[in-house]
Amino acid sequence: MKILTADHVLPITGEPISRGAVAIDGEDIVAVGLANEIRARYEDVEVTDFGKAAILPGFVNCHSHLEITAMRGSLDAVEHDFRSWLLKLNELRAAMSDEEIEEAAFLGAKEGREAGVTCFGDVGRSGHAGLRAMKRAGLRGILFQETEFSPDNRTAEDDFKTLIAKFEKLQGEATELVSVGLSPHAPYTVGSMLFEMIAQFSIINRVPITIHAAESANETELMTRGTGFFTEVYERFGVEWASPHCTTIEYLERLGVLSARPLLAHCVEVTQSDIERIAANGARIAHCPKSNAKFGHGFAPFESFLDAGIAVGLGSDSVASNNLCDIMEEARFASLTARNRPGSERFIGPREMLRVATLGGAEALGLNDKIGSLEAGKKADLAVISLDAPAQNPIGDVEATLVFSTSGRDTIATYVNGKPIY
Numbered sequence: 001m002k003i004l005t006a007d008h009v010l011p012i013t014g015e016p017i018s019r020g021a022v023a024i025d026g027e028d029i030v031a032v033g034l035a036n037e038i039r040a041r042y043e044d045v046e047v048t049d050f051g052k053a054a055i056l057p058g059f060v061n062c063h064s065h066l067e068i069t070a071m072r073g074s075l076d077a078v079e080h081d082f083r084s085w086l087l088k089l090n091e092l093r094a095a096m097s098d099e100e101i102e103e104a105a106f107l108g109a110k111e112g113r114e115a116g117v118t119c120f121g122d123v124g125r126s127g128h129a130g131l132r133a134m135k136r137a138g139l140r141g142i143l144f145q146e147t148e149f150s151p152d153n154r155t156a157e158d159d160f161k162t163l164i165a166k167f168e169k170l171q172g173e174a175t176e177l178v179s180v181g182l183s184p185h186a187p188y189t190v191g192s193m194l195f196e197m198i199a200q201f202s203i204i205n206r207v208p209i210t211i212h213a214a215e216s217a218n219e220t221e222l223m224t225r226g227t228g229f230f231t232e233v234y235e236r237f238g239v240e241w242a243s244p245h246c247t248t249i250e251y252l253e254r255l256g257v258l259s260a261r262p263l264l265a266h267c268v269e270v271t272q273s274d275i276e277r278i279a280a281n282g283a284r285i286a287h288c289p290k291s292n293a294k295f296g297h298g299f300a301p302f303e304s305f306l307d308a309g310i311a312v313g314l315g316s317d318s319v320a321s322n323n324l325c326d327i328m329e330e331a332r333f334a335s336l337t338a339r340n341r342p343g344s345e346r347f348i349g350p351r352e353m354l355r356v357a358t359l360g361g362a363e364a365l366g367l368n369d370k371i372g373s374l375e376a377g378k379k380a381d382l383a384v385i386s387l388d389a390p391a392q393n394p395i396g397d398v399e400a401t402l403v404f405s406t407s408g409r410d411t412i413a414t415y416v417n418g419k420p421i422y
């Protein structure tokens, strides 16, 4: 057993505790409370006191692409529109070996654990890179095996077989901490039949899925009117693809995909009725405000997601677009941009933001029975953040200090399943 104490303990499901403690037995949290009480209850147990710091549940990054970590900083010279970014990305990727991709993915996972991230929802086209990176870094997570470019219904059967073969192979590498899901990439790269097959597979086998959905105006144009940039790509490659003439969310509902309760990344281009459909189906959202801003895709109606009761977590997206995996910075940016967005309805304060960054992310990944808050019975996945820097002081409100004056680089320790991994 061990006890961790600090000036502030934030259970997330309860009020912050001054001079608090977390008692850990093996992989599990057994008690959270006042340091003096916990120490009295568990005599002769080793105590680590972090002093002027905060202990909170580890951050959950519910949308990342660890396998393209090496491309950070190499894509900023391109005009940040999605098309030129993607073309340049593919060019850089083709120049790298599988070993190099894997090594870079590990460095991305290491970056996360050093910034208090204990769990990733990672999307990978090669799959192995992100999965092995999380395992090697001692992290928890779900690796979502992504589809290849497969918008044509004529190849749906084969595309599905290829995907499931990759998925089954990856499952052989899964552990108690790192499991495997599927990611039909986006409505414009996955045909309607393939979407239906994946949704059925997900429901029958209880396999989690994630989708890039309603990310840009280009996507909305294609879905609702069947025109724009993507149609040129289809013509060039001789792809048969018919526009459903409805929003992305309506389309996913029509195909039965929303009933699989997918984790929808982005959801920038959503109507009020789309939000109601997401909520009614129990689908979840990965909010990636910095990536959306970098591409100029606009603002997701973040507070409407929360007010509709949807499970929402934060995602860094890839560091090739962000360019960081820092969930505290993401939380700060999410709060500030939601506040300043035209039509913004209310302020999302630090308490609500910390919940989204931890428990919200756990709910979005369907892991909230295990992680996301500091409570007896949950797994001991936690982050310890120093509060000692001049920029963080004085501390009038520890939650505001964390969200508005703290960086992932202030992290001093990270634990997963009760084990220090940083």
Ligand SMILES: [Zn+2]
Residues within 6 Å of the ligand: 063, 064, 065, 123, 212, 265, 317, 318
């Ligand atoms: Zn993404």
